[in-house]
Amino acid sequence: MSTNPLNQLKKHRDVISQRVNQVSPSGIRRFFDLLASMDGVISLGVGEPDFVTPWHIREAAIYSLEKGYTMYTSNLGMPELRHELSRYLKDNYTLDYDLDSELLITVGVSEGLDLAMRAILNSGDEVIMPDPCYVSYSPCVILAGGTPIMVPTNQENNFEVSATDIESRITHRTRALLIGYPANPTGAVIAREKLAQIAEVARRHQILVISDEIYARLVYDVEHTCFTTMPEMKENTILLSGFSKTYAMTGWRIGYAAATGEIIAAMTKIHQYTMLCASITGQIAAIEALKSGDSSISEMVEEYNKRRMVMVKGLNDIGLSCFEPKGAFYAFPSIKSTSMTSEKFAERLLIEEKVAVVPGSAFGQGGEGYVRCCYATSLADIEEALARMKRFVAKHRAS
Ligand SMILES: Cc1ncc(COP(=O)(O)O)c(C=O)c1O
Secondary structure (H helix, E strand, O other), X not given: OOOOHHHHHHHHOOOOOHHHHHOOOOOOHHHHHHHHOOOOOEEOOOOOOOOOOOHHHHHHHHHHHHOOOOOOOOOOOOHHHHHHHHHHHHHHHOOOOOOOOOEEEEOHHHHHHHHHHHHHOOOOOEEEEEEOOOOOHHHHHHHOOOEEEEEEOOHXXXXXOOHHHHHOOOOOOEEEEEEOOOOOOOOOOOOHHHHHHHHHHHHHHOOEEEEEOOOOOOXXXXXXXXXXXXXXXXXXXXXEEEOOOOOOOHHXXXXXXXXXXXXXXXXXXXXXXXXXOOOHHHHHHHHHHHHHOHHHHHHHHHHHHHHHHHHHHHHHHHOOOOOOOOEOOEEOOXXXXXXXXXXXXXXXXXXXXXXXXXXXXXXXXXXXXXXXEEOOOOHHHHHHHHHHHHHHHHHHOOO
């Protein structure tokens, strides 16, 4: 007879909860494991800036450590950071958020997404989201007891989710709409007029909107529209954003949520018992980023834009049809001409030519037939990757 308590437990019931069992591990992880075991790979896989955090931001954090700032902060986040954030949202979007009740500093947008879902969902509530979309959206909903409802988007419509398609999926169980533009994995941006149509549907059906705007500052030749600025949407939107992509600060783990006092209080309740607060060093770095990070953003955006143009032209020249992404740092070409699944394409490209891309299917069924190529890497690497992909596609093009 087994004396291992875990085995004893297993006899009576499953050890792992049904909610967790419902979620598959991220489709991206398998490729990173494979990639880590290989030499000479050019990675267009990881969705993070190749820049290090600008020096003045790192310096502010180093200095804070020298001064001994190593303790917990308020659950909501440091007052000075919330003050800067409130100013930032006012200056950029003319939005007024009360820094003591309507802003919460989170451990990246990742935590913000989890808190938002757990704060608003009851078991079985439905959350509508575009397909393909960021890998965490659907798992966050499931782990909070909700049901994700996907709205397919496609290349012909520039991967923009439409108000009509959203409305056709609303039921009495619909609790919220979760969108993220500029989008990961497609790079799509939605124009203000279309967002206004979505806002009108959300208002009429009284559903909340969670808007993940982590790529808000990474847009090319277009303006980003903050969803919260839509008429009457400030009361009905949870705005999530953060520092990871804009300021090349992925490892600092700082994000924020802006919403009504009632929602922020609910999210804070979960945050204070699970996370307590975001790291003080990261928060101090974020204060410096908000105070004087604008010129660093402009330099990085200019560089991403050059790479974006080379990437998109190169992919189309190879015959991998790619719509022009207007935001984030991803290109999302169609690989349908090769007749491979996106997973097969990514796996063979990695093994045969040592180029890592992410299969579109990792972002939902709607991503099948595409791969995600992140261009937050050097121009030289992008050019070499394109040359290798050209060889690969010529070899495998369906005859
Ligand atoms: C759309 C989107 N939202 C959220 C995140 C997570 O960001 P953070 O580093 O702030 O947790 C990512 C990271 O890739 C993302 O692409």
